[in-house]
Amino acid sequence: MVKRENERIPVSQQAHIVDKPKDLTTIGGTISVQINEKKITVPLGTTILEACQLNQIHIPTLCHHPDLCIAGVCRVCVVDVEGMRTLQTACSFPITSPIKISTSTQMVRKARRHIIDLLLSEHYGECYSCFRNGNCELQNLAKEYGVDNYTFGHVETPRYEVDNSSAAVIRDMNKCVLCKRCVRTCIDLQEVGVLEAINRGHETHVGTFLDKPLADVVCINCGQCINRCPTAALRANDPSDEIWAAIDDPKKHVVIQTAPSPRAAIGEEFGIEPGKSFTGELNTALRRIGFDRVFDTNFTADLTIMEEGTELLTRLKKALVDKDQSVKLPQFTSCSPGWVKYIEHFYPEFLDYLSSAKSPQQMFGALIKTFYAQEAKIDPVDIITVALMPCAAKKFECNRPEMVDSGFKDVDYGLTTREMAKMIREAGIFLPEMPKSQFDDPFGDASGAGLIFGATGGVMEAALRTAYELVTGREVPFKNLIIEPCRGFEGVKQASVKLENCVEQYKFLEGVDLKFVVAHGTANAKIVMEMLKKGELNDVHFVEIMACPGGCLGGGGQPIPTSAEIRAKRAEAIYEEEASLPIRKSHENPHVNYIYEKFLTDGPCGKLSHKLLHTHYTKRGKYIS
Amino acid sequence: MLVLEKNALSEEIESLVNQFGKDRSALLQILQAIQRKHKHISDFAQQEVARMMDIHPVEVNSVISFYAFLYSVPKGRNIVRLCQTISCDMYGKEKIEEAVQRELGISFGETTKDKRITLEYTNCLGMCDQGPAMLVNEKVYTKLDPETAINILNAIK
Known part of the structure; x- marks a missing residue:
């Protein structure tokens, strides 16, 4: 990720941050230090923690997270530095002189245990009834350092009320250990700014503005704080009990759609290394659990491309041919519910720039309770739609009051990867050993274009493959359909494709340099929005924004832990799966063409698709009263 | 809050931000100025400060909750703070405590009904050699006895 200038490091730590020299061969570029009798050489400014990690010396950490700035608040990583009066925190101690470090003296061990x-x-x-049981950093530390009795007491009864006002994120401050990872996530990584430390001393707690419930503040439900919480102080709103009840009810027809990102990450919940997709295995497991039909969200991802792409071409035509000044360009994607809520709160005046197309999840919900119910001859009242998503915000999205275009609640439950893994374990299934199977008809297997929605830049890549071909009649001029400028984890990516030799219908686009911007993480979204405000995006046509770092694969519902490395592996898994698919362009998906022939007969952005597949947004604003 | 009041407050905060700058370190000066004038920093003022300084409202809220001399809820016109640290305590803080509570008919942490005085404790005022000490708004009174303390309270408007 791009290192941002405004990356906020506590003032108390700023004096200790030393920039590493660019050229390590200069005099003083590297320093020899001694760690536990072992001599090693590290670049100037390396922290003790980094030096130890490079040399396979384990240092316990709690408030440290690879995605976040240094805080040095939990003190778990203390080490002994010779000549220093007190123990020093390894995470915030830059090496600038040849020091001697001991990481496991009696004093260090005792201090850590006390901490x-x-x-x-x-x-x-x-612990027994906690959702992080077995995956809790505090629990692990207690085990590692042999905490055998509560020397300083223990909280026997909860002191804070659990805040379950939000449809997506539940806060239980009884379990908070004030590492402030969520604060740094919310303020620095996502720049949403919902959580901060309130009060002082022993009264300190992590709270919202005026300690309001999470549903009443500007939370965008991205769930990144959940992924970074070391304990269970933050968790997603889990609907699995309701889903089990629906499965057990013989009258209900329970349908699930699975998004590509959970499939690329769910293996991690079963102890598999990141970087392997379990699509086929998951299909079998879901059927064994009792879901009546298993559909692929990528199908509606393909549909999103058709709808959003058509919308873009319409906007371009209005702007270029009709010279309509009211047309808003660039068009922003609307697939990420976190991003949608972000723009509703922070940039409500720019809502017209957002594509009116629903996210793939909501499109599917609307189609299942109309088209599928009709095809399968099932009363939509009896259909329960579940969506397996990498996302906490999807839980909020499916509860939006406007998402009832089928006449029913379009998507009944949003389920995260973690909750799905829990349900699979509960059913006694070990996912990696399942045989593979296909998705159910009438939606069937989708194209690769839908699959790559999971990674940042994926929507753009998929849209370009279709739009370019529609406009010019040729495939995109990139080897193997891989549009390199869309890939990778740079914060804000900008590129363009030249449209030449257009077909008759799109002659007005002849010679146009189709410019696009891709951003992920709302901190980068803010950068893009500020560019838009300043008028720097006037010549750009299409902008993709995902609320979570890395796109959906780094979503708030994905397995814990997360880091840049894990996200890169998940992206690899997605791109690898994509390359092996026979159909890799949305408009070539036969099922998509089928639905436009049979059901949405007036075509993309037609009357029926506007009713079912498009939505409107709410100007929320950021003022809290 | 009336729209006119809101606009006036926004203008006032804008001029404060222009005066002290948008740097994070200017936040305390701005908050103190608002506190001095309005005796508290309202929800709206907090959000306006955040908007103009391009930080998050919760950060402003966090700073206000950290400092005992900044309030987010309205208090009395005058704030009387009695030193509760050990030297003043040994010099007879308790007697002053009893006297002022009896005189005002409120206990510490409360405000009189006419909003004239808010009673509070404070930690060390650095007047350990001249205790018991009391801070009335921004003025320190030392070597108090119950009678002088009550006279001081009665003198403030």
């Missing part, structure tokens, strides 16, 4: 004891004395530990 963990102190953390536990504030933590309401109900």
Whole structure:
């Protein structure tokens, strides 16, 4: 990710940050240090923690996270530096002189155990019934450092009320150990700014503006805080009990759609290394759990491309041919519900720039309760639609009051990857050993273009493959259909494709340099929106924004932990799966063509598709009263 | 809050931001100025400060909740803070405590009904050699006895 200038590091730590020299061969570029009798050479400014990690010396950490700035607040990583009066935190100590470090002296071990004891004395530990049981960093630390009794006491009864006002994120401050990872995630990584430390001393707690419930503040439900919380103080709103009840009810026809990102990451929940997709295995597992039909969200991703692409071409035509000044360009994607809520809160005046197309999840919900119900001759009242998503915000999205275009609640439940893995385990299934199977008809297997929606730049790549071919009649001029400028994890990517020799219908686009911007993470979205405000995006046509770092594959519902490395592996898994598919362009998906022939007969952006597949947005604003 | 009041407050905050700058370190000066004039920093003022300084409202809220001398809820016109630290305590803080509570008919942490005085404790005022000490708004009174303390309270408007 791009290192941002405004990356905020606590003032108390700023004096300790030393920039690493660009050229390590200069005098003083590297420094020899001694860690536990071992001599090693590191670049100037390397922290003790980094130096230890490079040399396979384990240092426990809690408030440290690879995606976030250094805080040095939990003190778990203390080490002994010779000549220093007190123990030093390894994560925030840059090496600038040849020092001697000991990482496991008696003093260090004792201090760490005390620190963990102190953390536990504030933590309401109900480990058996906790959703992080077995995947809790505090639990692991307590085990690692042999905490055998609560030296400084233990919280026996909860002190705070659990905030379950939000449809997506539940906050249980009883389990908070004040590492402030969520604060740094919300303020620095996502720049939403919902959470911050409130009060002082022993009264400190992580709270919202005026301690309002999460549903009443500007939370965009991205769930990134959940992925970074070391304990269970933040968790997603889990609907699995309701889903089990629906499955057990013989009258209900329970249908699930699975998004590509959970399929690329769910293996991690079963102890598999990141970077392998379990699409086929998951289909079998879901059928064994009792879902009546398993559909591929990529189908509606393809549909999104058709709708959004058509909308873009219409806007371009209005702007270029009709010279209509009211047309808003660039068009922004609307697939990411976190991003949609972000723009509703922070840039409500720019809502017209957003594509009116629904996200693939909501399109599918509307289609299942209309088209599918009609084809399968099932009363939509009895259909329960579940969506497996990498996302916490999807839970909010499916509960939006406007998402009832089928006459029913389009998507009944949004389920995250973690909750799905829990359900699979509960059913006694070990996912990696399942045989593979296909998706159900009438939607069938989708194109690769829909699959890459999961990675940042994917929507853009998929849209370009279709739009370019529609306009020029030829494939995009990139080898193997891989549009390189869309790939990779740079914060804001900008590129263009020249449209030449257009077909008759799109002659007005002859010679146009189709410019696009791709951004991921709302901090980068803010950069893009500020560019738009300044008029720097006037010549850009299409902007893709995903609310989570890395796109959906780094979503708030994905397995914990997450880091840039894990996200890159998940992207690899997605791109690998994509390359092996026979159909890789949305408009070539036979099922998409079928639905436009049979059901949405007035074509993309037609009357029926406007009713079912498009939506409108709410100007929320950021003022809280 | 009336729209006119809101607009006036926004203008006032804007001039403060222009005066002290948009740097994060200017935040405390701006908050103190608002506090001095309005005796508290309202929800709206917090959000306006955040908007003009391009930070998040919750950060402003966090700073206000950290400092004991900044309030987010309205208090009395005058704030009387009695030192509760050990030297003043040994010099007879308790007697002053009892006297002022009896005189005003409120306990510490409360405001009189006419909004004239808010009673609070404070930690060390650095007047350990001249205790018991009391801070009335921005003025320190030392070597108090119950009678002088009550006279001081009665003198403030």
